Amino acid sequence: MKGSAMVRTRKWFFTATCIFVLLAGFGIEAAIGAELQTITVFAAASATNAVTDIAGRFEKSYPVKVKLSFASSSTLAKQIENGAPADVFLSANPEWMDYLSDKGAIISSSRSDLLSNRIVFIAPKSSALEHINIDSALDLPRLLGDGRLSMGDPDHVPAGMYGKKALENLGLWNAVKDKIARAKDVRAALVLVERGESPLGQVYATDAAISDKVKIVGVFPEDCHPPVIYPVAMVKESAAAKQFITFMKSEKSAEIFRKYGFSTR
Numbered sequence: 001m002k003g004s005a006m007v008r009t010r011k012w013f014f015t016a017t018c019i020f021v022l023l024a025g026f027g028i029e030a031a032i033g034a035e036l037q038t039i040t041v042f043a044a045a046s047a048t049n050a051v052t053d054i055a056g057r058f059e060k061s062y063p064v065k066v067k068l069s070f071a072s073s074s075t076l077a078k079q080i081e082n083g084a085p086a087d088v089f090l091s092a093n094p095e096w097m098d099y100l101s102d103k104g105a106i107i108s109s110s111r112s113d114l115l116s117n118r119i120v121f122i123a124p125k126s127s128a129l130e131h132i133n134i135d136s137a138l139d140l141p142r143l144l145g146d147g148r149l150s151m152g153d154p155d156h157v158p159a160g161m162y163g164k165k166a167l168e169n170l171g172l173w174n175a176v177k178d179k180i181a182r183a184k185d186v187r188a189a190l191v192l193v194e195r196g197e198s199p200l201g202q203v204y205a206t207d208a209a210i211s212d213k214v215k216i217v218g219v220f221p222e223d224c225h226p227p228v229i230y231p232v233a234m235v236k237e238s239a240a241a242k243q244f245i246t247f248m249k250s251e252k253s254a255e256i257f258r259k260y261g262f263s264t265r
Contacts, residue, residue, distance in 0.1 A: 037240045038065040040085055042076040044092035044230065045185040046117070046159065046204045050260040051090065054253045061247075064240045072185035074156035080105055080235055087241040090114065090232045090248075092186075092204075093158035097231045107234040114248060115230035116263040118205040119162050121218040124196045132218040134166075140176045143200060148181040150189045150198035158228075159186035163202040166225035190214065204228070206261040230262075 043051045048070045055066040069076065069086070077096040080086050081103060089106060091097045094113075100106045123129045132138060140149070152160030160182070167173040183189035186203050193201035194213040201214070208216045232248060234241045247253055254264040 036063050036065060037238075038067060039087040039238065039240045039244060040067040040069065041088045041090070041244065042069050042071075042080065042084070042086040042235075043088075043090040044073045044076070044158065045070045045187045046092055046207055047090055047115075047230065047262075048187065049210055050206075050257050050262065053256050054248060055244075057252065057256070058244060058247050062240070062243055064243065066244065072152060072157045074158070075185070086235045087238060088232065088244055089235050090230060091158070092117075092228075092230055093161065094229055094231055095161070096158065097233060100235075101233075105235065107237050110237070110242075110245065111231055111233035112245075112249075113229050113265050114232045115257060116265060117228040117230070117261075118222070119159065119166065119202060119220045119225065119228060120205050120208055120216045121220075122190070122193050122201045122203055122208045122214040123199060123217045124193055125213050125215055126196070127199065127215070127217075129199075129217050130215075134170070134218045134220050134224075136170045136172070138170070138172060140167075140172055140200075141179065144176065144179055145199065147199040148179050149176055150181040150183060150192040150201035151203070152186045152189050153182040153184065154180070155182075157183070157185055159189070159202070159204055159207075162225050162228055163220075166220050169224045209261040229265075 052068060055068055059066055073091040073093060073096040077100055080089060080100055097111065101108050121132060151163050154160035154164035164173060181192055181198050183192060186207055189201050190203050190207045190211060192198040194211055208214055232245055257264050
């Protein structure tokens with residue numbers, strides 16, 4: 001009997017220990033889950049690859065889950081204006097950040113200029129076109145032939161807005177304004193050229209750099225359009241949002257941005 005009692009005691013102790021370990025583990029996981037914060041970052045489509053990489057690196061260093069939403073800056077700004085749950089906004093131009101600032105929809109004191117970019121002409125990789133001089137003598141209609149110039153919709157997409165301003169300043173816009181393939185964002189403009197549906201496209205240099213299906217055939221002179229600036233700001237103030245913006249400004253993030261062709265400021 002004494003031996004049986006000892007066996008029962010040992011079994012009970014073993015079972016109790018297992019239950020304690022399981023409960024303790026559950027408690028630790030619950031505590032970790034409770035501490036994990038989530039932020040939503042709205043960023044211009046042209047920054048998709050860089051910001052995705054940066055968010056992944058950030059999550060390894062901070063107990064924060066980063067949700068990402070990419071689209072044209074105009075689309076994102078309108079969504080924020082209408083109450084979309086964004087914590088951070090990275091715009092591809094100052095105008096859409098100004099738009100939100102005027103409406104009190106961002107934390108204006110958190111705003112800063114993060115990146116700069118260039119605008120370029122691209123052609124399909126298989127195109128016979130190798131290089132064009134972008135100046136007032138450029139015969140764009142001849143180069144387009146029966147095709148259209150692919151670009152972000154110049155009425156609201158930043159890349160297209162920059163491109164239209166450049167073409168206007170060079171005296172080229174009127175000749176091609178009826179031959180524009182208006183894309184919802186700059187990545188959509190890139191895809192049209194990748195597929196060969198447009199013989200020429202106007203995108204950011206960073207978009208051209210991520211594709212092996214297109215080539216840059218011309219770089220716009222910087223003095224023919226406003227500087228391509230990407231401002232960043234908090235939409236809702238929080239410690240996690242501040243940490244993410246600070247991380248975006250770090251040298252680790254700068255290396256990633258430069259890898260994708262951006263210039264950091």
